[in-house]
Amino acid sequence: MGDLSGEWARRVAEAELGGTLPRRWAHTQGVAERAVEVGQVLGQYAGLLVAAATLHDVGYAPRLATTGFHPLDGARFLRDDHGADERLVRLVANHSFALLEAEERGLREELAREFPLLDEPLLVDSLAYCDMTTTHDGGRTTAEERVAEILVRYGNDSVVGRFIRRAAPEIFGAVGRVEAALAAQPR
Structure with missing residues (x-):
């Protein structure tokens, strides 16, 4: 089923992004840091979240x-080149409400057929939380600021702009659910 270690995920992500896309790599590292923090509410799924975030x-x-x-593209690479754990591959394929963007691109049926959404709502929400509370260069932000930044960067009428406007309520809901789960944790 493939490796789920954070170290393996880091090596793969750094090899693919570190040299060619340093800003994307910085974002990825920030998302992984959020995942370590959120892992406390996921129990047995904490390592899976960190690997998916990375x-x-x-x-x-x-x-x-x-x-x-x-x-x-990322999910296919992880499945085909690395034989990665199916749950990990499905999380990567569906992160941050990707089905909505896939629909904008005419790829929804293909994505849903190859990589069905996991039936682990808190895990799926947690990955969206980590991604959408991390700036494009790895810093912390709110989901509202992140959505606004994406709209400015891509433009309202781009594929990504249309997607992010449609996904915003889902993103804000996921972030709220994860924040509530974190707040409910004993200190």
């Missing part, structure tokens, strides 16, 4: 970008 944007690597849709 690999969620690997599909941006120029050599892997075959469809131009990074969740699908």
Whole structure:
């Protein structure tokens, strides 16, 4: 089923993003840091979250970008080249409400068929939380600021702009659910 260690995920992500996309690599490292923090509410799934957070944007690597849709390209790479754990691959494929962007790109049926969404809502929400509370260069932010930044960077009428506007309520809901789970943890 493939490796789920954070160290393996880090090696793979750094090899694919570190040299060619340093800003994307910085974002990835920040997302992984959030995942370590959020892991406390996931119990047995903490390591899976860290691995998925570390690999969620690997599909941006120029050599892997075959469809131009990074969740699908990254998931295929992890499955085909690394034999990665199916749950990990499905998380990467569906991170941050990727089905909505896949729909904008005409790839929804393909993504859903190859990589069905996991039936672990808190895990799925946690990956979205980690991604959407991390700036494009790895710092902390709010989900609202992150969505606004994405809209400015890509433009309202771009594929990503249309997607992020549609996904914003889902993103804010996921972030709220994870924040509530974190707040409920004993200190």
